[in-house]
Amino acid sequence: MTVSTLRMAVRSPRRIALSQKLGRWDIRFSPYLYISPFFILFGIVGLFPLLYTGWVSLHAWDLIGGQGKFVGADNFAWILQQQKFWLALRNTFSIFLLSAVPQIVIALIIAAVLDQNLRGRTFWRMGVLLPYIVMPVAVALIFGNMYGDKYGLINTLLGHFGIPGIQWHSDPLASQFAIATMVNFRWTGYNALILLAGMQAIPRDYYEAATIDGAGAIRRFFSITIPQLRPTLIFVIITATIGGLQIFDEPKLFDQYGTGGANSQWLTLTIYLYNLGWGQLNFGRAAAVAWLLFLVIVLIGLVNLGITRRIASNEGRNS
Amino acid sequence: MKLSRRTTAVAAIAGAAAFALIATGCSAGGSTASDSSKPITLTLATFNNFGYSDALLAEYHTLNPNVTVVQNKAATSDAAQTNMFTKLAAGSGLGDIEAVDVDWMPKLRQYGAKFVDLAAADNKGRYAGWKTSAATTTDGKLIGLGTDIGPEAICYRSDLLAKAGLPTDPDAVTKLLTGDWDNYYKVGATFAAAKTGAAWFDSAGATFQGLANQYQNFFEKKDGTVIATTNPDVKASFTKVLAESATLSSHLTQWSPDWSAGQANGAYATMLCPAWMLGVIQGNTPKVTDWKIANAFPDGGGNWGGSYLTVPTQGKNTEAAKKFANWLTAPAQQIAAFKTAGNFPSQVAAYSNKDLTSATNAFFNNASIGQIYIDRSKAVTITPFKGVKYAAVMKVVQDGLTRVETGTQSIDQSWTQVVSDIKALA
Numbered sequence: 143m144t145v146s147t148l149r150m151a152v153r154s155p156r157r158i159a160l161s162q163k164l165g166r167w168d169i170r171f172s173p174y175l176y177i178s179p180f181f182i183l184f185g186i187v188g189l190f191p192l193l194y195t196g197w198v199s200l201h202a203w204d205l206i207g208g209q210g211k212f213v214g215a216d217n218f219a220w221i222l223q224q225q226k227f228w229l230a231l232r233n234t235f236s237i238f239l240l241s242a243v244p245q246i247v248i249a250l251i252i253a254a255v256l257d258q259n260l261r262g263r264t265f266w267r268m269g270v271l272l273p274y275i276v277m278p279v280a281v282a283l284i285f286g287n288m289y290g291d292k293y294g295l296i297n298t299l300l301g302h303f304g305i306p307g308i309q310w311h312s313d314p315l316a317s318q319f320a321i322a323t324m325v326n327f328r329w330t331g332y333n334a335l336i337l338l339a340g341m342q343a344i345p346r347d348y349y350e351a352a353t354i355d356g357a358g359a360i361r362r363f364f365s366i367t368i369p370q371l372r373p374t375l376i377f378v379i380i381t382a383t384i385g386g387l388q389i390f391d392e393p394k395l396f397d398q399y400g401t402g403g404a405n406s407q408w409l410t411l412t413i414y415l416y417n418l419g420w421g422q423l424n425f426g427r428a429a430a431v432a433w434l435l436f437l438v439i440v441l442i443g444l445v446n447l448g449i450t451r452r453i454a455s456n457e458g459r460n461s
Numbered sequence: 462m463k464l465s466r467r468t469t470a471v472a473a474i475a476g477a478a479a480f481a482l483i484a485t486g487c488s489a490g491g492s493t494a495s496d497s498s499k500p501i502t503l504t505l506a507t508f509n510n511f512g513y514s515d516a517l518l519a520e521y522h523t524l525n526p527n528v529t530v531v532q533n534k535a536a537t538s539d540a541a542q543t544n545m546f547t548k549l550a551a552g553s554g555l556g557d558i559e560a561v562d563v564d565w566m567p568k569l570r571q572y573g574a575k576f577v578d579l580a581a582a583d584n585k586g587r588y589a590g591w592k593t594s595a596a597t598t599t600d601g602k603l604i605g606l607g608t609d610i611g612p613e614a615i616c617y618r619s620d621l622l623a624k625a626g627l628p629t630d631p632d633a634v635t636k637l638l639t640g641d642w643d644n645y646y647k648v649g650a651t652f653a654a655a656k657t658g659a660a661w662f663d664s665a666g667a668t669f670q671g672l673a674n675q676y677q678n679f680f681e682k683k684d685g686t687v688i689a690t691t692n693p694d695v696k697a698s699f700t701k702v703l704a705e706s707a708t709l710s711s712h713l714t715q716w717s718p719d720w721s722a723g724q725a726n727g728a729y730a731t732m733l734c735p736a737w738m739l740g741v742i743q744g745n746t747p748k749v750t751d752w753k754i755a756n757a758f759p760d761g762g763g764n765w766g767g768s769y770l771t772v773p774t775q776g777k778n779t780e781a782a783k784k785f786a787n788w789l790t791a792p793a794q795q796i797a798a799f800k801t802a803g804n805f806p807s808q809v810a811a812y813s814n815k816d817l818t819s820a821t822n823a824f825f826n827n828a829s830i831g832q833i834y835i836d837r838s839k840a841v842t843i844t845p846f847k848g849v850k851y852a853a854v855m856k857v858v859q860d861g862l863t864r865v866e867t868g869t870q871s872i873d874q875s876w877t878q879v880v881s882d883i884k885a886l887a
Contacts, residue, residue, distance in 0.1 A: 293723075312867035398537070404861075421856075
């Protein structure tokens with residue numbers, strides 16, 4: 143500081159002031175400039191559609207005909223009165239729970255196994271990711287064959303044991319379970335790899351020390367791996383939550399019509415949105431559903447945030 | 462703290478991703494180029510099987526060396542419909558020529574400005590009057606040229622009928638099934654009594670389609686008002702079909718994988734058979750040799766489905782596309798399509814053409830499909846009115862039929878839900 147003040151006194155005050163100003167701007171604004179691409183992109187593909195959808199939801203809006211008259215909150219009022227909306231909300235949560243919980247548990251187990259010293263490590267790791275790169279449409283075709291009500295693989299197998307076939311396309315729980323298995327098939331391996339990366343970052347000394355102290359593999363897993371994995375686990379849980387609440391491909395492809403079942407057995411919020419917007423060409427109402435879905439996700443996000451904060455502070459105490 | 466901040470960002474981004482689904486584009490106008498020597502490519506978007514073989518499209522290329530035609534086939538009409546509405550809304554991305562099913566035509570008629578007027582001197586009077594009027598907007602613009610119609614016959618499995626001790630010869634079965642719907646159900650009851658393990662018809666949903674197409678104003682009044690919940694014919698048909706379906710139906714929802722498999726496995730003995738269904742059956746059951754066609758339909762006749770070709774204004778070569786669509790829907794080309802896929806021509810002049818009258822189908826045991834479907838189309842006396850809400854109401858009613866057939870609800874419960882679901886369409 144003192145050096146620069148001295149120099150300032152010698153040179154012409156104007157030029158120094160400018161370069162100094164530039165320097166100060168550089169320090170103050172550069173970080174914002176560097177992170178701005180994210181926010182500009184977010185503004186275009188995130189914020190703008192979000193606000194525009196809000197604008198659409200306040201109008202009578204035809205998919206092809208375009209903007210109609212301003213109706214205020216009528217679209218929202220109409221949707222909240224629809225039994226189908228609440229049914230879709232229930233189904234969304236139910237499919238989410240049926241998929242996310244087993245998905246993360248199984249991913250954790252797979253990651254733990256992959257973390258061991260295996261032969262052909264890369265082969266196993268890539269193998270786990272394989273279902274993720276299969277197109278959802280192909281997955282739906284394969285599972286559609288398995289879950290046929292009359293001639294499906296599973297019901298045929300059950301028939302050999304004298305067990306009556308499961309009504310995959312008419313029983314709500316069965317249909318949602320079937321959809322959840324498709325989701326799990328696709329995402330378990332992906333989550334396992336993220337958890338595996340987290341596990342590899344855990345210092346090996348902990349395990350060595352624990353082994354010397356006589357801790358078995360299971361004890362090591364619960365007392366070292368799980369606590370050390372917390373930040374990664376939280377990330378996986380949050381992304382699984384968001385993805386789970388927006389589930390679309392699998393229920394859409396579960397039957398030949400893709401409208402959520404004759405009795406709305408597997409109608410999710412996104413399918414409901416799609417039916418309104420593209421089936422009935424009513425974009426205003428579809429936009430209102432999109433906003434309600436957004437609010438639900440924000441709500442869940444806030445709950446997650448609360449849990450995260452608590453866990454983060456717990457972590458501080460432990461270490 | 463660092464982590465939780467990231468959490469909110471992730472939540473916000475992913476939440477916003479929900480909106481990507483609904484993001485919409487703005488409208489852009491198309492231009493017309495009518496230079497006849499410039500090489501151009503026309504895209505023809507169809508669904509299922511329109512019978513437009515590569516050879517047929519190559520023929521047009523020979524006639525017009527500067528035009529190359531590329532056909533994009535969608536697997537189902539539902540997929541084609543969604544694709545079309547989305548891109549029509551976006552203002553770009555549609556094919557130069559888009560095939561349209563008769564059931565979604567009413568919706569498109571509302572947006573006449575987005576389609577080229579296809580009326581021309583040489584296609585005037587080409588189609589049956591009702592076929593043209595369904596594609597004409599209120600201000601008199603013809604937005605679609607008819608490709609095929611769906612006059613209905615009945616297809617049956619002769620092996621299953623033989624098992625039940627019923628006649629199997631097409632002429633005898635035609636005689637057996639000529640009559641009203643009660644006759645069809647009565648023969649069904651005889652079939653069911655023989656306990657062959659197969660059902661009489663495929664599904665309540667498909668059978669209901671046959672009924673619905675025999676009323677002038679079934680779901681909607683002429684002005685478009687939905688009367689489905691108050692029209693006694695609708696409720697009566699709904700209840701009657703379901704009452705019969707309890708003992709006669711295979712309970713396999715139409716178009717489901719089980720339904721297709723059922724066709725091959727002999728799950729049902731008969732099904733309503735519009736002309737375009739022949740291609741579907743043959744595709745599902747290539748190895749079955751027992752499918753035959755009876756030249757009969759309950760209560761006379763009926764038309765189920767049929768399509769059009771349209772030229773959206775957003776295309777680059779609308780003039781050339783119009784010319785091509787006109788050529789493709791001329792009688793000669795439609796007879797060629799009929800021979801390929803069984804889609805029955807909607808062109809009046811085709812019915813006296815020897816190629817059509819003498820057409821037979823080897824898969825259906827050499828049934829003279831040309832003559833059968835000419836007879837069946839002559840038996841069609843009623844043109845059902847299909848308004849803007851027709852397809853949506855039909856979907857609700859079909860869901861209602863499925864609920865009862867899968868044992869989810871009783872007939873009364875299901876009808877109550879149908880009524881409330883139709884109200885929600887308003």
